[in-house]
Amino acid sequence: MEGKFGCRYILPNLKENLALDIFFDGIYEPGTNEFLVKTIPQNATVLDIGANIGSICIPLAKRRSDLRFVCVEASPFVFKYLQQNVNLNGLETRVTCINKALSNVDDKLLPFYSDPGNFGKGSLSPVFTNDPVMVQTITIDKLIKDQKIDSIDFIKADIEGYEYFAFEGGKQLLQKADAPPVFFEFVDWAEKCANLAPGSAQKLLTTYGFELFICGKNKMSKLATVMDAKSAMLYARK
Secondary structure, eight states, X not given: OBOGGGOBOOOSOSSSHHHHHHHHHSSSOHHHHHHHHXXXXXXXXXXXXXXXXXXXXXXXXXXXXXXXXXXXXOOHHHHHHHHHHHHHTTOTTTEEEEOSEEOSSSSOEEXXXXXXXXXGXXXXXXXXXXXXXXEEEEOHHHHHHHTTOSOOOEEEEOSTTOHHHHHHTTHHHHTSTTOOOEEEEEEHHHHHHTTOOTTHHHHHHHHTTOEEEEXXXXXXXXXXXXXXXXXXXXXXXX
């Protein structure tokens, strides 16, 4: 189907809210898209952790021809749609797709729970389905080395409460003084499902030297303390 900004998508179904947003509005999370279009640095390489079917990276790539993307998606089922959508939009030279789960250990097989009917909600916890597929893990630091990536300039992460483990696996990158900004979702119950105290990913980033901001409509507000309840889109920068 045709979306905004000349984007084209193959959608697994029209039951998932991600697909419904694209079907009716032509874009998923337009506020997030606008924020990222304005915030990502020029000529950046963006690491998209939990890329799903490309609902975030594809409109960004269409609107910002200076950007390159490394898209990581754990679900084999969803990954096929990510690859198809990247190809459908002619973005093969600017978007690299990797079918692994970012974590704090390399080359470990973990059960990943992804219900095709709720394809936007895959997780390493059995939240939306009890039927797992085995996926291989990789750390951010090893991914950068294996892919021979010169630099990561921006990170977007949405992996259902497991952001802490991805950030821990990227400590070589994220502890640098010039570490890239990180845009990620905080949901208290999702971190609990990952057997973490709510706010764990935020606390880890602060130990790396990041400041935290909550993203509201048309503005960002600096957080005085780590959020440990409810949900929000957060932005972290050195």
